[in-house]
Amino acid sequence: MPIDTTPNAAIQRSLRQCLSNAAFMLYQQGHVLETITIPFRGLDGSALRQLREASREWPACQQVLESSEAAVYNEHGRFVLTAMGRELLFDMFGQGAADCA
Template sequence: MPAETLSPASTTSFHVQRSLRHCLSSVAELMYESGHVLETLTLAQRGLSRQELASLSHQHSRWSLCQRVLEESDAATFNEYGRFVLTPLGRELMFDMFGQGAADCA
């Protein structure tokens, strides 16, 4: 269904999901370029340290914006170890986009 025929609430949801998917795709690309694997984000017990986040942000101008979008949409958060990981929502979208190998859904 085209965005212009959706209700205002559906249109907002459509744009949020599109933005999330775009950011997840960008994050996957930027992590790969920096030598990281997707499982670093998709496994709740792993994650990126604040130092690694700062490095990614310094290396890639898009990183900070995508990180903020993921956090504000509850697709990513900091785990109990203070490391940046995807939430169940983020993992579900990542799995949807890249397949089971990209996200720990077991």
């Protein structure tokens, strides 16, 4: 079976890898997935700073999530996943991992 090497496929793999890494980094810092999957919650500036300080990988992961439109800042200025980001997370980790049943 040939491997899809199109730019879109590479972005999709990168995004899925970032979501997986983000979940791991969140758990390491005492957060749960609902922190970023529930639109009115999210990570505030302090939590994002702690993640950046705790992991060299977080800034790149956050950039991929934002540039792919899988994550945004909500109306309260908190970092959350978009509907597309939640759907990907749901596809990867199952119904219990995200708020989109």
